[in-house]
Amino acid sequence: MLDFILNGKKCTSQLPPQSRLLDVLREEFGLHAPKEGCGEGECGACAVLVDGMLWNSCITPLANVQGKSVLTLEGFRDTEKYKLLEQCFGEAGAVQCGFCTPGMIMAAEALLRQKPHPQEAEIREAISGNLCRCTGYNMIIAAVRMAAERGAGLW
Amino acid sequence: MEDISKAVERKDHRLKMSGRAEYTCDKRLEGMLYSAFVRSEIAHGRILDITLPDLPAGYVAVGGHDLYDNHLPVVTDEQPVFAVDEVCFVGEAILLLAGPDLATVRRLCRETKVTYEELPAVLTLDEATEMAAHYHYRKGDVEAAFAQAAQVVEETFTTGYQEQAYLEVQGMVAQWDAENGKMHVFGSLQAPYYVKNAVMRVLGLDDEHVRVVQQVTGGGFGGKEDYPSLIACQAAAAAKKAGAPVRVAYDRREDMTVTTKRHPSRLHYAAALDAQHRIIALKADICLDAGAYPGLSGVVLQRSVNVAAGVYKIEHLDVDGRAVITHTVPNGAFRGFGGPQSIFAMESLMNHLAAKVGMTPLAFRQMHVVQQGDDTVTGGKFHQYVPIPDLLAKVEEMSAYSRKYAAYSQPQTGRYRRGIGLSLFLHGCGFTGSAEKDILRARVILRKYADDTVEILASNVDIGQGLKTTFSKIVAAVLDLPLERIICPNPDTDRVPDSGPTVASRSLMIVGKLVERAARKLKAGWESGKEQEAVADYEAPELIPWDMDKFSGDAYPAYSWGVNVVELEEDRLTGMTKLLGVWGVFDVGKVIDNTVMLGQAEGGMLQGIGYGSMEKMEAAAGKIRQNSFTDYMIPTAMDTVPNQIAFIDNYYADGPFGAKGAGELTLLGGAPAYTAAVEQAAGKAYPNIPLTPERILAAEAK
Numbered sequence: 137m138l139d140f141i142l143n144g145k146k147c148t149s150q151l152p153p154q155s156r157l158l159d160v161l162r163e164e165f166g167l168h169a170p171k172e173g174c175g176e177g178e179c180g181a182c183a184v185l186v187d188g189m190l191w192n193s194c195i196t197p198l199a200n201v202q203g204k205s206v207l208t209l210e211g212f213r214d215t216e217k218y219k220l221l222e223q224c225f226g227e228a229g230a231v232q233c234g235f236c237t238p239g240m241i242m243a244a245e246a247l248l249r250q251k252p253h254p255q256e257a258e259i260r261e262a263i264s265g266n267l268c269r270c271t272g273y274n275m276i277i278a279a280v281r282m283a284a285e286r287g288a289g290l291w
Numbered sequence: 292m293e294d295i296s297k298a299v300e301r302k303d304h305r306l307k308m309s310g311r312a313e314y315t316c317d318k319r320l321e322g323m324l325y326s327a328f329v330r331s332e333i334a335h336g337r338i339l340d341i342t343l344p345d346l347p348a349g350y351v352a353v354g355g356h357d358l359y360d361n362h363l364p365v366v367t368d369e370q371p372v373f374a375v376d377e378v379c380f381v382g383e384a385i386l387l388l389a390g391p392d393l394a395t396v397r398r399l400c401r402e403t404k405v406t407y408e409e410l411p412a413v414l415t416l417d418e419a420t421e422m423a424a425h426y427h428y429r430k431g432d433v434e435a436a437f438a439q440a441a442q443v444v445e446e447t448f449t450t451g452y453q454e455q456a457y458l459e460v461q462g463m464v465a466q467w468d469a470e471n472g473k474m475h476v477f478g479s480l481q482a483p484y485y486v487k488n489a490v491m492r493v494l495g496l497d498d499e500h501v502r503v504v505q506q507v508t509g510g511g512f513g514g515k516e517d518y519p520s521l522i523a524c525q526a527a528a529a530a531k532k533a534g535a536p537v538r539v540a541y542d543r544r545e546d547m548t549v550t551t552k553r554h555p556s557r558l559h560y561a562a563a564l565d566a567q568h569r570i571i572a573l574k575a576d577i578c579l580d581a582g583a584y585p586g587l588s589g590v591v592l593q594r595s596v597n598v599a600a601g602v603y604k605i606e607h608l609d610v611d612g613r614a615v616i617t618h619t620v621p622n623g624a625f626r627g628f629g630g631p632q633s634i635f636a637m638e639s640l641m642n643h644l645a646a647k648v649g650m651t652p653l654a655f656r657q658m659h660v661v662q663q664g665d666d667t668v669t670g671g672k673f674h675q676y677v678p679i680p681d682l683l684a685k686v687e688e689m690s691a692y693s694r695k696y697a698a699y700s701q702p703q704t705g706r707y708r709r710g711i712g713l714s715l716f717l718h719g720c721g722f723t724g725s726a727e728k729d730i731l732r733a734r735v736i737l738r739k740y741a742d743d744t745v746e747i748l749a750s751n752v753d754i755g756q757g758l759k760t761t762f763s764k765i766v767a768a769v770l771d772l773p774l775e776r777i778i779c780p781n782p783d784t785d786r787v788p789d790s791g792p793t794v795a796s797r798s799l800m801i802v803g804k805l806v807e808r809a810a811r812k813l814k815a816g817w818e819s820g821k822e823q824e825a826v827a828d829y830e831a832p833e834l835i836p837w838d839m840d841k842f843s844g845d846a847y848p849a850y851s852w853g854v855n856v857v858e859l860e861e862d863r864l865t866g867m868t869k870l871l872g873v874w875g876v877f878d879v880g881k882v883i884d885n886t887v888m889l890g891q892a893e894g895g896m897l898q899g900i901g902y903g904s905m906e907k908m909e910a911a912a913g914k915i916r917q918n919s920f921t922d923y924m925i926p927t928a929m930d931t932v933p934n935q936i937a938f939i940d941n942y943y944a945d946g947p948f949g950a951k952g953a954g955e956l957t958l959l960g961g962a963p964a965y966t967a968a969v970e971q972a973a974g975k976a977y978p979n980i981p982l983t984p985e986r987i988l989a990a991e992a993k
Contacts, residue, residue: 168317169310171509173458174543178920181458209310222308226300229886232894233755234307235314235458235509256933264929267920269456269510270755272893273928275886 140201143167143211153199157191158182160198161208169209169238173267180266183239184208190246190265209238212245217290221245221283228279232270240266244280252291253284295768295948298886302759302779303507312507315462315479320536323464324349325393326529327400329386330549331378334414334618334913336407338376341385344402350390351533352403358528359495364488365517370584370621372493372524378407379583380620381914382549384521389529389537412618414913416557416580419615423581424589426596428669428842431607436572440563444644448560448636448978450962452908452915453553453901455625456925459509460546461518465526466536473500474527479508480519482792483750483782489520490527505781511754512898513624516794517587518550547918551623552908554579554591554614558636563607568648569658572607575599577633581614582621588614591622593723595629597846600668601637602679602715603659608668619910624794626895626958630718631902635980638714638963643976651696652967653683656715671835671845679715681939682854682876686713689935690856690874699971708974709871711858712967714960719847720952721797724837732829734788735805737766737813739823745770745813746778747806749790751798753781756954757887761799762806764883765947769810770817788826796952799883800849803947805829832945849943851951852878855896855960861972863991866984868969873900873934877956878941881949892936892957899961901926903980 138149142165149160161167161184170193173181177195184193185207186200212218221241224230231237240263247254247262254262259280260273268276284291306312329341329352343352355361355375362368374383385405390396413419437443463478474496480486480503487503490496503523508515522539530537541550556579563572577595581588596612627634645655660679666672687693695711703709721727736748745766753759763777790802809827816823837844856874861867875896882888905924908917917923942949966982975990 168313171314171459172316172542173460174920176543176919176921179458213309222305225308226304227298227886229298229301229890231301231304231307232757232890233458233508233510234303234312237307238310241308260928260931264927267456267458267925267927269458269512269898269925270894271890272895272897272926272934273931274893274933275890277928277933 138198138202140203141205143207149198151198153197155198157193157196157198157201161193167208167210171235171238173235178267180239180243181236183242183266185242185246188246188249190243209241217245217287220287220290224282224286225279228275228282230271230276230279236266236268240268240276244283247280248284248291252287256281295764296882296885298884299760299764299774301757302763303753314459314509315464315477315506316540318464318477318506320464320466323536323538324389324391324533325396326387326389326526326537326539327396328384329388329400329403329405331374331381331383331385333378333407333409334381335412336378336409338374338378338385338405339408340406342404344399346399350388350396350399351529352386352388353528353532354386357532358493360493363521363524364492365520365586366589367585370586372521380618382620384525387525387529389533412913414617414619414910416555416578416615416617419617421616423585423614423616424592425613426592426842427611428596429609430668433572433574433607433609436607437563440571441566442564443561444564444647445561446640446643446978448558448639450556450632450635450980452555453625453906454547454908454923455512455514457510457512457514460541460543461515461522461550462540463519463522463526464536464538465523465530467530467534469534473502474531476503476523476527477506478519478523479515480505481511481515481752481754481794483752483784484789485517485792486520486523487784489524493524494527494531502783502785504783505752507781508752508754512626513628513794514550515754516624516792518623543920544918547923548915549620551586551621553625554581554588554622554632556580556632558632560636560640562640562644564644564648568650570605570644573600573605574609577612579614580617580619580622582617582619584621586621587623590723591624591629593629594719595633597669597719597723598630598633598717599637601634602661602717604661604665605659610668619913620915626898627955628795630955630959631962634716634959635962639966639978642967642970652713653693660715667846669846670843673850675849675943676941678852678878678939678941682852682878685876685937685939686854686856686874689937690872692856695858706863707860708863708972709860710968710971711856712964712971714855714963714967716959717850717852718796718952718956718959720800720849720851721847722795723846724839727801727829728831731791733790733802733805735790735802735809735827736788737809737825739813741820741822743819744776744778745772748787749802749806750782750784750787751790751793751802754793756891757884758798760887761883762803765803765807766810768948769807770814796955799950800946800952801829803950804945807947848945849951851953851956853956853960855964857900857964857968859968859972861969861987866987866991870932873932875934875936875957876939878939879953879956880941880943880946880951882938883948883950888938888953889936891953893934895957896934896961897926897931899958900965903962903965904982907981907983
């Protein structure tokens, strides 16, 4: 039994403390936005925010989030910030197959929380732990930039 | 009417963006069992005995003996669904175990004891003798041309494996409906009817009793052309035996170890030049490593030999291609499909020949490029306008290639040296030869409902390339309807006709044309408020007939064209490179959506540069060594620079609104442009890719 905050609500996991956070999210709580791309922390498809920091949930033991606040795309997608990102990702063509997208959005959110007006190089670095095989990244970078430009006051 | 190229938000954007898209790994069925494979641990051997542990209640094991027919149909049918007597590569499936708890299933797999008699294994292309396919064609009088040559230059090139590295690994869910004797298969795939036909054959079921549904698919790049048929058959066999739904879900290491990849190759070229430095004759000897079973290797090889001379007009040609069998993982389809190997070799050869005769790579190319009306290498014709001069003019304007090439040709000193490379390439759109006409015979149906929404019924899938959007735009444009009125669901073979697989840059050009024709029919008979249907069947354009035995005629109905330029800085101390600029100009006919097409170009070019530079994968003793994203590196956001990309309008009458094939073309030029830039910076020739820093340093040391 382990308590943490999931998408703003207190919750208790019944799984063993060494369970992968990704499995806890997907299997116990039915949150399917975080995806498994590699299972060893290389691709970022499973990325979530833990107390505002970008973590790969596939290499995070459940015990490490005890008492912490975990945010997945499901807990973010009803916000104004998300709606702007959705529009900008759409306009920039930043989503192709979509499998890296939930992790990519969390990476963008983690960056913009810290730096509402990032330089291109900072965006590149911020998403460099998230692999994408479809887009070649530039359209994602353009999308994040667009959101930063239009998002006055949101972040 | 608004220009169709104007970008729209993708049809599936909000679904994918919000994390609500249901990929195969998200599919949950009541009572679904999890599964794991018992696989060969050796490259070649006879299976003497298989001893299973006691299976708890609710757990099953399936193998070749459980199947109606253990032959997997992929062009031919040499590959078994499960190895029974003999294993031919490390990782070949022997059994699939399924049950309610995944950890238990995995333990049972580990406890299964397979006893082998090891047999000699052929592990490299150089040792291989058995051929999966062989094609040979000649043009002109090659011997006489070589005898007259002022200069003969020979060179051998090699290329490595390339892994598709789709972010979503392979997966399939099968559900057996015992009451109706029907198999339902849901999965990540490019070719619903390939999967359906395979399951029908392997389980001995008829057309009515197998249904295949595409789940949202997280990238394919060719890797989900033929491979999903295999795991669909395996999952279906387990589901039938267990009487419960079974999920096959690879993890990344398993996926990279056992799924098909781009064929490693060795290409030997000999060029005969006359006194004016013109290539008068060319011999190419191309060898692809097919892996353990032929699979798609024959058709991949057809494309390798067809583009062996690149975009160049050479009077006398002798091209011999072989795909050879080794005891390694079977190779298959990957964006470009045999083209990238030949284009890399030919483009590199052009650079090396230019250097030999003291010309610039560009001027030497311009002496040889094909034009409209010229013969193709197989005696077909370039029927349509060949826009190479336009592509070159545009890329020159964007990149200042010639000025930079001249500047970097001056002696450079110091630790960091610069170079710029250019590649020219073409891609034959659609299947090679007459397969569209003789085998596929694609059909598309448009169904209009009483509320005047129109549904597109086709078996082509959106795997990220934007097909739902481009298909829908075509229908919306013809019918002058808002895009929201067009529905394009994921294909379900119970509902959609067979319009062929999503491969070979055919979906938009060939099937999209059927979509357009069906829409025009629907428009002609349009009655608002009424349910109506329109059907369009494939009609072959007038071409020079293809003869597969003689390897002659029009191999493709149309060609797409491209040029890439890569500028970089090489660190002589570490062998690392830093990209300074990447440019691409493409002719894909008429662009159906600017943003969708830009996405194809951005992604394809980076895959091409990755292929030429960092994506290293090797087999050691028959086992893939780089089988994870830790060891097999694909480019990250830090490895890219802002690209500059442009498209030339070149209307193609047999494509929808003038569109041609586009998806594969964009990958072809990255590797040769990259290596050419490194060659200029380093002042050395590099005939082997991937050109990793280690390889650059090794050559520096010589």
